[in-house]
Amino acid sequence: MRSKLPKMLHMVLGRPMVAWSVRAAQQLGARDIVVVTGHGAAQVEEALAPLGVRFARQEQQLGTGHAFLQAAHLLQGGADVLLLYGDSPMLPVSTLRSLLDAHRSGHNALTVLTGELPDATGYGRIIRGAGGEVLKIVEEKAATPQERLVREFNSGVYVMDEAAPELARQIGHDNPAGEYYVTDLLALYRQSGARVAAFRIDDPGEVMGANDRLQLAELESIMRARINEAHMRAGVTLQDPATTLIEDTVTIAPDSLLEPGVILRGQTRLGEGVVIGAYSVVTDCVLEDGVRVKPHSVLEGSVLGRASDVGPFARLRAGTVLGEGVHIGNFVETKNARLEQGVKAGHLSYLGDVQVGQETNIGAGTIVANFDGLNKHQTRIGAGVFIGSNSTLISPRVIGDGAFVAGGSTLNGDVPEGAMAIARGQQRNIGNWSRRYWLGMGERVAQKLPWLAGWLEREPQPQQAETERVER
Numbered sequence: 001m002r003s004k005l006p007k008m009l010h011m012v013l014g015r016p017m018v019a020w021s022v023r024a025a026q027q028l029g030a031r032d033i034v035v036v037t038g039h040g041a042a043q044v045e046e047a048l049a050p051l052g053v054r055f056a057r058q059e060q061q062l063g064t065g066h067a068f069l070q071a072a073h074l075l076q077g078g079a080d081v082l083l084l085y086g087d088s089p090m091l092p093v094s095t096l097r098s099l100l101d102a103h104r105s106g107h108n109a110l111t112v113l114t115g116e117l118p119d120a121t122g123y124g125r126i127i128r129g130a131g132g133e134v135l136k137i138v139e140e141k142a143a144t145p146q147e148r149l150v151r152e153f154n155s156g157v158y159v160m161d162e163a164a165p166e167l168a169r170q171i172g173h174d175n176p177a178g179e180y181y182v183t184d185l186l187a188l189y190r191q192s193g194a195r196v197a198a199f200r201i202d203d204p205g206e207v208m209g210a211n212d213r214l215q216l217a218e219l220e221s222i223m224r225a226r227i228n229e230a231h232m233r234a235g236v237t238l239q240d241p242a243t244t245l246i247e248d249t250v251t252i253a254p255d256s257l258l259e260p261g262v263i264l265r266g267q268t269r270l271g272e273g274v275v276i277g278a279y280s281v282v283t284d285c286v287l288e289d290g291v292r293v294k295p296h297s298v299l300e301g302s303v304l305g306r307a308s309d310v311g312p313f314a315r316l317r318a319g320t321v322l323g324e325g326v327h328i329g330n331f332v333e334t335k336n337a338r339l340e341q342g343v344k345a346g347h348l349s350y351l352g353d354v355q356v357g358q359e360t361n362i363g364a365g366t367i368v369a370n371f372d373g374l375n376k377h378q379t380r381i382g383a384g385v386f387i388g389s390n391s392t393l394i395s396p397r398v399i400g401d402g403a404f405v406a407g408g409s410t411l412n413g414d415v416p417e418g419a420m421a422i423a424r425g426q427q428r429n430i431g432n433w434s435r436r437y438w439l440g441m442g443e444r445v446a447q448k449l450p451w452l453a454g455w456l457e458r459e460p461q462p463q464q465a466e467t468e469r470v471e472r
Contacts, residue, residue: 006040020089063179072165109194113157115204123153357383365390
């Protein structure tokens with residue numbers, strides 16, 4: 001990978017590679033999940049700790065059999081053992097269920113998952129007897145020329161009975177690499193007279209791994225296409241599936257539409273008839289029926305009520321809750337904000353740590369100044385309030401129902417219900433000030449601003465020399 005990050009932690013569709021295997025084990029109902037760590041062990045363990053798994057350190061990398069032994073003593077016993085790999089995130093849970101079913105219905109002691117490739121170079125080969133029974137697994141280094149022609153390969157995935165941890169203690173390292181191979185378990189089971197079998201999958205791509213960033217990108221592309229196809233077959237329109245990224249934790253109701261370049265992450269849930277505009281990113285959000293998100297919007301940790309609309313170029317941060325029919329326009333940012341039914345904030349505003357009552361209008365350029373340098377403060381705006389453009393509300397503030405805030409006001413006090421607040425300096429008109437200013441610039445005005453130069457040559461209009469004050 002040419003990276004400081006351990007290979008197992010490189011991301012595939014929003015989840016570290018190894019976490020896909022952990023999730024598969026969890027979905028299968030595994031009682032014990034043990035992750036064997038080696039290179040970058042501390043980083044891997046820290047990343048997976050929230051998943052509730054246990055860890056076994058392989059201090060020396062002495063082969064797959066040695067790795068298995070590090071974990072075996074942590075298993076409680078009395079159950080089948082499933083062996084998975086951390087760099088095979090594409091293996092579907094449905095395939096693993098079929099593997100387990102075949103293992104149990106066949107009364108097998110060990111079942112290995114296999115596939116076929118036109119050229120299986122690099123893989124261990126499955127060697128079968130005349131009757132089709134599995135005789136052994138031969139590693140590439142130890143295979144004869146004839147065995148290397150075999151197309152059936154060992155995926156490395158096994159399901160074994162409860163005797164596996166004990167049998168693994170008998171694995172030796174008498175091979176060209178001097179390593180302990182978990183594949184030797186098959187021979188040990190056969191020597192004990194137990195039944196071994198293979199479960200062959202139709203699509204060998206299911207066990208595809210990643211050893212470099214090109215393969216990593218290929219993995220993500222295949223998995224993304226698989227997820228997108230499932231959503232389209234379930235009634236969701238993707239205008240350009242090739243540019244649409246949907247993580248597998250996302251749920252989407254039928255008749256929703258995703259425009260090109262949309263990214264949906266985390267625990268996002270979309271209701272029926274939702275439209276997500278081009279190049280929008282939605283993370284851990286709930287969008288109820290009929291919500292429309294216009295292009296280039298970024299939403300995270302928010303709940304959007306029925307028939308609300310957002311964007312374009314809007315940002316909804318964590319803790320935002322929009323009621324039914326709320327309108328959030330272009331270049332509006334919200335954070336920890338609750339906007340009740342019918343609220344409108346059309347342009348260029350910041351609404352942080354605020355509650356806004358129904359049918360209130362937030363004028364362009366409104367800022368809720370919620371931070372004093374150390375602490376965040378809450379502001380409450382009532383229902384039916386009109387906030388004029390370019391207003392600043394210095395939190396904490398309470399603005400009563402039906403109140404008006406005149407445009408350009410900076411409020412540092414509360415506004416009673418039904419009142420109008422004006423908080424701005426009085427206008428001053430200083431006569432002939434601009435003429436004196438521009439004349440002081442000299443010849444540069446004529447060179448750069450010819451219209452203005454012509455205006456300066458005209459006879460000045462009579463004006464009051466003193467400041468004029470107008471009150472309304």
